[in-house]
Structure formats: structure tokens, C-alpha cells
Amino acid sequence: xxxxxxxxxxxxxxxxxxxxxxxxxxxxRRLLLAKAPCDPGDSPIIVCGGGHTLVRTNxxxxxxxxxGSHGQLGYGEQWDRQDCVxxxxxxxxxxxxxxxxHSVAIVGLDAQTDHQSNTRNGRVFTWGFGYWxxxxxxx
Numbered sequence: 001x002x003x004x005x006x007x008x009x010x011x012x013x014x015x016x017x018x019x020x021x022x023x024x025x026x027x028x029r030r031l032l033l034a035k036a037p038c039d040p041g042d043s044p045i046i047v048c049g050g051g052h053t054l055v056r057t058n059x060x061x062x063x064x065x066x067x068g069s070h071g072q073l074g075y076g077e078q079w080d081r082q083d084c085v086x087x088x089x090x091x092x093x094x095x096x097x098x099x100x101x102h103s104v105a106i107v108g109l110d111a112q113t114d115h116q117s118n119t120r121n122g123r124v125f126t127w128g129f130g131y132w133x134x135x136x137x138x139x
Contacts, residue, residue, distance in 0.1 A: 021084045025063060032058040043095040050100030060092040062105060070101040072128030102128030102135060
């Protein structure tokens with residue numbers, strides 16, 4: 001069970017299913033999904049790794065679920081999550097990617113923050129499994 005459907009049964013589904021845990025978290029936090037991409041070059045709002053999923057909200061926050069044994073969910077623990085979890089302390093994400101056991105986010109200018117005081121702007125953040133250097137952390 002790698003939980004990619006977020007709190008759904010571990011069985012396979014052959015038709016689209018609503019992700020109730022995502023809807024609930026968005027409602028509880030008063031968040032919306034990010035605006036859907038309009039042009040082919042626009043950033044996605046949902047990306048899937050080998051066993052986990054990331055969703056970007058309207059404030060550039062990330063929600064994750066699925067396989068997390070390598071820290072690829074970014075919430076500070078190394079456990080799989082069948083429910084959705086908001087990644088803490090990461091705002092203004094403008095693009096993201098999910099590998100098989102790691103994740104990457106680019107933080108850009110956030111309309112909700114003063115661009116001069118946000119020291120995270122224009123930075124790339126990585127987390128998860130980095131044994132072969134895929135995190136770019138140099139160790």
C-alpha cells in the first residue's frame with residue numbers, strides 16, 4: 001500500500017476517484033488549489049513521484065501524501081501517509097517535481113509577502129533520498 005490515492009482503499013481503482021482527504025484539508029486550512037496551467041510552459045499544480053503525490057495550493061504551499069519512508073513527503077517524518085499533510089515552512093512555491101524517492105520545489109516571488117524581506121525567494125529546495133546526489137546538497 002503506497003497510498004497514492006490518499007486515504008483510499010489500497011485496492012486499485014479503474015475509474016477516477018475523489019480524494020476526500022485533500023478536499024477536507026483544503027477546506028480546514030481555507031486553501032484552494034493553485035490556478036490550473038493555461039500554457040504548455042506553465043507549472044503543474046499536481047506532480048506524482050514513484051509512490052507519492054504533491055499538490056500546490058493558491059498560496060504556493062505544498063500538500064503531500066503517499067510513500068514517505070525516505071522523507072520525500074517533506075513534513076519532517078519518514079512515514080507513509082494515507083492522509084494529506086501540509087508541508088510546513090514552505091511558501092511561494094512556483095514549480096515542483098517529484099522523483100521516485102525525493103522532491104524538489106522552487107520558491108519564487110510570493111504576492112502575499114514583501115519580496116525584499118522574503119529570504120527564500122528564487123531558491124530551490126530539495127528533500128528525501130539523496131544517496132546518489134539527487135538532492136544537490138553536496139554530501
